[in-house]
Every structure is written in C-alpha cells, then in structure tokens.
Amino acid sequence: MSNLPKGGSFLFSQTNPQDIFTPEDFTLEHKMIYRMTTGFVTDSVLAQMNELEAKKEGLIRELLMAAGELGLNGADISEEYGGMEMDKISTTIIAECMGRSGSFAMTQGGQTGIGSMPIVMFGTPEQKKKYLPGIVTGEKVGAYALTEPGAGSDALSAKTRANLSPDGKHYILNGTKQFITNSAMADIFIVYAKIDGDKFTTFIVDGDSEGLSTGAEEHKMGIKGSSTRSVSFDDVKVPVENLLFEIGRGHVVAFNILNLGRYKLAANSLGNAKFALELSASYANERKQFGTPIANFGLIKEKLAEMAIKIYVMESMVYRTGGLLESMMHSLDTSGADGGQVAAKGIEEYALECSMNKVFATEALGYVVDEGVQIHGGYGFSSEYTIERLYRDARIYRIFEGTNEINRVLIPTTLLRRAAKGDLPLVETIAQLKEKIAGGSLAREGEAGLVQAAKDIFLLTMGAGLAKYGKDLPKHQEISGRLADLAIRAFAIESAWLRAQKAVANEGGVKTKLKLSMAMAYISATVGLLEYSAKETLTALAEGEELASLLENLQRVTQYKIRNTVALRQEIAAAVSEEGKYVV
Template structure:
C-alpha cells in the first residue's frame, strides 16, 4: 500500500485514513528497546532524586546530563557522522517523551541542550562548525545554551538590541548585549547567540564559546516557580570577540534560524509533557486506591473516577496527536532526502512544513499537562499541596510549558495565521472547501437518518462537520478582514481553538480505529471510550468558540444563517452517555492501578 503523505495543515480539508497515521503501537523493536532504556534511566537516576532537583541542586542536573550523554541519549537526533545515533524524528520524539517524566528541571536542561543548543549547528552549521562542535555536544562533553530573549525582545524576537560589530581587520565580531532566561547558562560550554549587525533588518546567529575572560558574565541563578534545578541566568556580553568563521549560516539569517528552532521545540515540548501526564495519572490512581475515606477507597467515588478518566483521556489524545505529527514530519524528511535534499535541507523543510501542527500540539498538550497536574493535586487532597508528594512539583513545573517556545497565545494565533498563509500560497486549498460550506448553508438539510453501524461512523461524520464549522468561521473572517485579520486577535484565538480541537479529536479517533482493526473492538473498548469522550468535549468547545466568532463577524440574516449552520455541524444523532464512557475508562485504570494505555 502506498502511503498518502499529506502537507502540513491539510488535515482541515482532507480526510485522513487510519492506515496513514503512525501510532505508539507501531513502534518498531529498536524504538521499544530505546523506550525501555530511557525509562530505566529515568527510574534509576532521576525519579529517586526528585528532591535534589527541587532543592536547586544545579550540579546534580549537570551530572545527570553527563550520564545521559554517556548513554547516547543526547545524540539521538545527531547524524552518525558527528558522533550521534542518527535516529529518525519519531525516535527523537520518543526519547524526549520518556526522558521528561520525572522532573521539569532535567527535561528543560535536556531540551535546551539537544534542541536549541545543538540543533542549530547541526542544521545550519557549515562542515567545519559541525566537525568542531557537534561531536562534543552529542556526547555531553560540552553543553549548549541558546541566547535569544532580551529584556525588550521576547515574543518579538527580531527586535533584539544585542549588537555585533566587525573588527577593523575583519577577523572577528565584537558582541555586546544582554540576554535573559537562558537555560543551561550556569554550566554550558557554548552559546548560540543572536545579534544584529549594523542596521540589518534581521538578526544574525553566532556560535560563541563560553569564556569568562572574553567579556562574558553571568547573572545569579533565577529563583523560579518551577523547574528549580534548571540553570536559568542572564548572560551579558561586553565586546565579546567571536571569530568571523563562527557566524551561523548567513548574515541576517538568525531570525529564520530562531523560528525554525522554535518549530522543532514546540513539538518536542508536547512530547516532553506526555510521560509526566502518564506518571501523574498512575500516582493518582495508586493514591486513590490506597486512600480510605468513609470505610472505602476514594477510587470508588464517582467524582474521583471522573477525574481519573478525563486525565487519562487527555494523555491518550495528546500521545496520539504527537506521534501522528512526528511521523508525518519524518515521512516528509525521508521524501525530501529521496528527492536529493541534504539531511540539513530535508529536516529543516520537513519540520517547517508542519509548523501548524507543531503549534497546535504545543498549546494542547501543555494545557492538558497543567490540568492533569492540577487534578492530581485535587485527588491527593491536602497531601497534594505538600512537598512530600510529587504533585505540587509537577504542577509548578507544568506552568512554564505554556510560556516558553512561544506563549500559548502566540502559538494559537500562529496556527491560524500560518494556515491562511499556506492557503494564499496554494499549499492548502481553503477557499474551495470554504465556498462549498457557504453553499451548503443555503441548501436544505438532509433529514435522512444515516447508518452508523460501523465503528466511529458517526464520529467521523462529526469530525467532517466540525471541519465545515471551522471553514465557515475562518472563511468569513478572511473574506471580511483580508490581510488585516491578524489585528483581530480575539477572533484568531477562537478560530485556533476550533482548529486545535479538530486535530486532537481526529488524531485520537484515527489511532483508536487503527488499533481496533488490528486487535478487535472488544480489546480496545477503553480506547474507544476515550476517543468518544474527547470528541464530545471537542464539539462543545468548538460550538462555543464558533459562536464567539460568528457574533464578531456577522449580523442579522447572515448571523442567523451561520448559527443555523453551526447547529447542523455540531449535532449528534446518537448523543453518547459520557458518564458511562468515563466509567469504562476509570474501571480499567483502577483495576490496573496505573495508566495502562
């Protein structure tokens, strides 16, 4: 069977078949072995020492990173030619996923080093730069950090004021400026630094070795709500000399480097939230089974069972969507390599192609992670508020995930904005399907009751109708505001929530349909319940956000017509019993005493 490789963002206008998505059940033997190795490292080296991370033991973070380097875990994404394992994108996601389950402090150090510390050189460096620096970074001999944010340049990254001035003899640049919130600053060996040359429109990237005698000073460690043992400092450059050969890529290409690094960082951040959710669900189930109130385990109480079912559902859905997107990226990378692209070009373009999905996942999974930790505290009750249990640190660590790699608000607007830009370039046909939806609003509805005898037949029809609801709102927004749409942020946020819920709900349905075909429906009845439960919530969210959009876009007869269309697009024929679905999910969790999907 030929695999149908879609373009990024096409999911909103194209039906995807379950055979064309990758799921965690599809891990090959090498990936399963890698998963077990990473879990063993976390359970042996990190989880028993959570207290050291919470007590701001930065030295322990560094030594743990060195151990990860010795195991080859820092070089999973690095080509073998530069000392890495050269594994595919899905495998790099898998490692990022399972290595992040114990503590946000180590997860942040790992992500900053392997992603924004190493990857810019791997993907944008010339051969000499890669030979000199990447093998050291891949093994943990050296650690990297990424200097982009400044006091006046956060979300607007290209507005940085750090300057790079070419010396009179043309041999080096002198970099002067201040960077802040720099992860790994306290123990890194090199920085990826972004600075502006003269009055260039765009910033430029540089590889800067960390030498205190070369005009580099560090601020004190920041005292943070969470990720307490992640070294986070300000970095000051004062006439720091950087050889001209350490310019990364071309002059003025820094903004592009920064944006592409963030695309990878966003999907990896989603992965880094997954095992934390699994572990929180498992700890919550175990506590609920052990905690006796009114002479019975609290896991027998409906309120607790509801929480556990919702927590597990969101973890399952996030996992489904993350690996779906990761495999789509890997497919695109492999396709480009087959077409003659270099590894650098293929990976850059492969990830850039799915920037919409990367932003969607960053938002959805980070928010589910925060909610999961919050409900974990609630299940533990008073003990959840105590440092003696892992819930309060999980909640604190989760909070940063909605901020870094671009705030969730920025990513929401980016997702829709990038989709519209793709449509304008002809990469995704939004206009044709949106016009069809507009025509459908004027047609007489079909009142025949369809045959929903096959698994997910109604659910897949609902997904199709939800896509129409998005196209109705987004199409009207583009028609009304055109290029000025980006100024209407509240409308973009509403449309983005619709887009996010469609992708997440569809991903869960596709994964579940695929494994049901392989194992039989009875064997995966809990997964079926989770997919149906999530879709039920998605319909409500999309209905609410679409109403907000319609109210902002239309009045009178036009508004009434769009609201009638929305009711048509969000209507169930057979409304699911969500309490029964939750009970199916919770029963298995409680019986297995852990997250078991």
C-alpha cells in the same frame, strides 16, 4: 514529498486511519528505547530529584554525561559527529520519557534541542566537527540565547549588536539575554544579534569568551533544578567562522528550531502527564475515606477518566505528527552539505501541527497536574508529595518555545499564507461547504460524522472571519485565537478517532474497547464546546440577518446525538484504577 500530506491539509480532506502513525505501531526497537529512557529517568534522575532541585554542584553535568553514555543526547545528530541519528519516532519517545524528569527535561532538552539543533541543521562541517561530539557525550553543555529583557515574544526586536572588528577577524557582541536555560554551566551559546544594528544573525559563542558573564540564578516557581540566568556580552569577540548560517537570516534559524522545539515540548508534556496520572491513580487506590479507597468515589473517577482521556488525545496527536515528520525525513535527500537545511525545510512543512501540539499538550498537562493535586487533597499542596512539584513545573510549559498566545496567532496566519500561495484550498473548501449547507446534504453518522463536523465548524467560522476582515484577520487576535482553538480541537478529535479506528481494524474491537471509549468520550464532550465557541465568534463577526443565517448554518453543521459520557468515563476510570496508571 509530493505524496505526503501538506501541513494543515487535514482540515480540507479525509485521512485514512492506516496512513497515520500511532503508539501501537512501535517497533521492538522503539519499545526498547522507551524502557531504556524511562529506566534512566527513574534510576538516575528521579532517585536524585531532591539533590537536583537543590542544585547540587556537578550533578547536572554528571546526569548529562550519563545520558550521553546511553546515546540519549545524540538522537538527532549524525553518526559522523558521534550521534545516533535515530528516526523521529525514537526521538519523540526519548522526549516523552524525559518529560517525567522534571527540571532535568529542560536541561537535557536545551542540550539536545535548541542548544545544538541550530548547528545540526545550519552549521558548516567544521562547526559540527568542533561542537557536536561534545554535545553528544555531555562533556560540553549547550544553551540558546534568544530572549532579551525587552524582547520576549517579539524576538526580532532584539537589541544585542554584533559589529565586525576593524581587522575583519571577529564580530564584537554587546547586549543582554534573559531567561537562558543551562546558562550557569554552558560551554556553547547559540546567540542571536543584529549585525550593524539591523541584520538579525546567529552566532556560536564559546562559554569561556572574555566579556561573557551570567547573572544570578533566577528564583523560579518550578523547574528549580535547571539553571536559568541572564547572559551579558561586553565586547565579546566571536571569530567570523562562528557566524552560523547567513548574515541577516537568523530568523530562519530561530523559527525552524522553534518548530522542532514546540513539538518536543508536547512530547515532554505527554510524559509528564502520564507520570501525574500514575501518581494520582496510585494515591486514589491507597487513600481511604469513609472506609473505602477514594478511587471508588464517582467524582474521583470522573477526574481520573478525564485525565486519561486528555492523555490519550495528546498521545494520539503527538505520535501522528511524529509519523508525519518521519515520513518527511524519509522523502528528503539530506546527504549533501546542506542536508540540515533541507531537513529544517521539511520539518517547517508541519509547523502548523507543531504549534497545535504545543498548545494542546501543554494546556492538557496543566489540567492533568491540577486535577492530580485535587485528588491528593491537602497532601497535594505539600512538597513531600511529588505531585506538588509537577504542578509547579508544568506552568512554564505554556510560556516558553513561543507562548501559547503566539502559537494561536500563528495558526490562522500560517493557514492564510499557505492558502494565498495555493498550497491549501481554504477558500475553495469554504465555498464547497456553503454549497453543501444550501443543498441540505450534511448527513452526520456517529463519531466519523462529528470529526467532519469539527472541521466544518472551523471552516464556517473562518469563512465569516475572512468575509469581514480578509487578510487582516490575524490582527484581530480575539477572533484568530478562537479560530486556532477550533482548528486545534479538530486535529485533536480526528487524531483520537483515527487512532481508535486503526486499532479496531488491526486488532479487533474487543482489544481496543478502551481506545474507542476514550475517543468517543472526548469527541462527545468537545463538539458542544466547538459549537459554543463558534457561536461566540460568529456573534462578534456579524449581526442582523447575516448573523441569523450563519447561526442557522452552524446548527445544520452540528446536528448530533450525544453519548452517555458518564458511563464511558466510569469504564475508563476502572481501567486506570486497576492498573494504577495510564492504560489503553
């Protein structure tokens, strides 16, 4: 682990392009998993989407069991309990491909992620043996019960109680959970409750427990094929052996599971966005106006290109992070009884990157499906066209697994906490940047220079935030949210550029021209946004001579020449139209 980059360290150092994982590094096995999962989604899920959306009786279980037969439910579960124990790139590929499956992605994600990973990572051998094999096959359905009517983002304020029975054999659960995926047919609930009203703890609750009941199905905007209900516990008896991990440490389980959930959701978003672009490019090629396909119109080209650029960037971020997680898993000894907890701790190292992926990818997906509807025109507003469903389904992505607002606040908070522990050189690097600016040594050349400029914009602005608010900075959410955006976009810019540079080095410039064009177009368009956001933030943090000095320093950091992004987008749009889908 000592040789691995620390979470968030990309902001304070340069990364060698050869050290990151990219989709171009897929092995033959990875490509086979990609084809198999996409085939399953197309042939088994999309072919029955109308029935799925109408909640046809038994279809969800049938599909889960079909996924189980292919090994898709057990990718993160060890062979000892019937799973496939795949590497993190393979599990990312599965999550990406499942993104195309609409509401089934939520059902299957609830099954393989938050509904089972608490047991995988924190369960005893007996708990794993009892529950995981059924999860793998799809014979048992898992659900995750954390959210409450009065406790959404503030999960630790949950009011569900658990009291030990007089005979010491059971915990008695009372309370209500809200918006629980898979709740209608769940056999296994991961439930969070407070023992004696104050010790936040995790339990495994059997779905057929006496006193457990579910409310009516929520009438949702999207993901209509998945079950979402409230779950009530009325003196539900939970055997003491079903207490998960340790009393009072439910937050450890919850937060570690959310890290992986956020990352997987970003991968889901990637697959969904590719599907939306595929539908839109095909439609633009077929739809004629004024005697020519609308794909030939400049403003439609702009849309197709920008959709593809955002997908390229999110793909670069997702698989770069997947590579970090896989390297982390390789560095750990998870063979012991506490192997799951060791793995969870390892994944936690990249909690920052998981949050960044979640925010960027879900918001990029929102953009892509919105433009997809626009390209379809009036037909995009019709439920006869798939893009209408994708538009509705995508909206929830920015809300669950921690709202994007919560994730934004977490980013500077995590950076400050790690810097205070000495894990990240935040204060030192800000001081070094000030010295460089004062010395005038800030030469910027090409996109590589702009990658560093993006980081410097963040550091300069973060330094001003720390100077004014110190450790209380996260309490000022308007500022911390903007700082998070600067950090996220710096990670996005660097990931896109490193991927292109690695491809050029390994394959040559001719074969990788499209990757370079996408990276350059994104960087050119984004640096100006970073500069404006920094100006806005600095103006809120300082005034008078101090502000003038900060803005002058910002100008020195952001000197750059803009590229002809219109021409780059025309090139990208032509490639997308020719293939009728996302292509790099």
